Amino acid sequence: MLAAGTVIHVREGHEIFAEGMPTDSFYKVLGGVVRVCRFLGDGRRQIEAFHVPGEVFGFEIDAERNLSAEAVNDCTLVCYRRRSVEQMAQKDQAVSRQLLHHVLQNLKQAQDHALLLGRRGAVEKVAAFLLAWSRHGTDRRDFTLAMTRQDIADYLGLTIETVSRSLTQMERDGVIGIPNTRAIHLSNVATLEKLAA
Amino acid sequence: MLAAGTVIHVREGHEIFAEGMPTDSFYKVLGGVVRVCRFLGDGRRQIEAFHVPGEVFGFEIDAERNLSAEAVNDCTLVCYRRRSVEQMAQKDQAVSRQLLHHVLQNLKQAQDHALLLGRRGAVEKVAAFLLAWSRHGTDRRDFTLAMTRQDIADYLGLTIETVSRSLTQMERDGVIGIPNTRAIHLSNVATLEKLAA
C-alpha cells in the first residue's frame, strides 16, 4: 500500500506514542480503535480523534509529538517509519499523493470535531457522535461502542454524567435503544439527525 | 514559491469561497487576515481558523467545500489552481513537500483549536487566544486585534458578552490593558499564561 511498514499489536489501554516523543513514525489501523489525545496540566484530557481500521494517524509537523495515542481496545497497526516513507515519496508520486490524502482526511476530521465542540448543546453533541460512529460499522442501526463513557465525554468536551444523562434521555424519548452499556440501537434515525442539528 | 498563482484582493467582509463551491483552488495570505468558518442551520457560526500572512488555507479533501472563507479585513492573497499545483507536484518533489507542509500546519492549527474548545473555561479560552494572537505581530506585548468581538466569540465557542466580560475582568485584574477596542497590551504575560492554563 503506502510503503512497507511493520505490523504491531497493542493491547487495550496501552500507549502507542506519547507527547514529547520524536515524531518518527505514523500508523495505519488494521484492527481495533485508537484514540489520539492531549492532557492538560490538571487531570483534564481532550480526545482529538478516534481512528478506526483503514485510517492513518500520527502525523505531526513538529519534531516532537504534541499528542499521545492509545489503544481503545486491542489493536493491530502498521507502523511506518517517517524517514523511509519520505524517501519513497521522493521517488514515487503515488506515495506522495497517498500521504497527502491521509493528512487531508485527518484535517477534515479535526475540523468536523472543532465544529462539534463549538456551539452545541450536550444532547446535540452526543447525537452527532452516535450518528458519526454509526457510519463506521457494517450495520448503520445496530452497533457497539468501542470506547467508554469517559472516552466519549473527553471527546465531546462533556462530563461522563452528562453523556450518560443524554443517552438515557434519548432512550426514554424512543430515539435510541441501549441493550447494554456498549451496544446502541438507532430506533429513529430521523429524529436523531434532528437532535444533532 | 509554491507555484505560479494569481494575486487577488478581497475587501473586508467579502467572501473568498463558500460552502458548496467546488474545491478547485487554495490560497496563500500575503496581507490581511482571513477567517475560515462554517454555518449551522440556525444563525450559529463556528470560525475554524484565522489565517495571517504567510499561511496557506483552503485545503479540503472533498470536491465540494465544507467551509467558507471571508476577509476579516482587506486582504491580498495568492490563488493557486488546485489542478495545476497537482500537476506541478507530479513533477516537482519540492512542490509536493511544500504542499504537505502547509496541510500539516493546518492540521496542527485545527488540533490546537479543538483543545481550546474542549475542556476550558471562558477566561482560559480568551487568555489562550490573546497569547496565540500576540505571537503573530512584531510586538509580543502590544498588538491590535484584526477581528471583532463577535469573531473572537465564534472562534472560541462563546458569546460576545462573555468575551467582553472576560476581557474587562482581565483588565481589572491588571493582566492586560485595552487602550481601545481593537488594541491590547499584555501587562503581565506570566499571569496571562497561568490563566490560559
Added chain:
DNA sequence: CGCTTAATTGATCAGGGTCAATCGTGGTGG
C-alpha cells in the same frame, strides 16, 4: 461470591447564555 471499576441517577451549584439597556466611536450630512 465478594471485589473492583464503569455507569446511572439524584440533588445542588455555578459558569456562561440570554435579554435588555447603555455607552462609545466613527461616519454622514445638514
Added chain:
DNA sequence: CCACCACGATTGACCCTGATCAATTAAGCG
C-alpha cells in the same frame, strides 16, 4: 463643525444547562 445615526462593545439582571458532589446500581473478574 457639529449633531445625529448606526453599529460594535460594555454592563447588568436573571435564568438555564451542564458541572460537581454523592449515592446507588450494574457488570466483569479473580
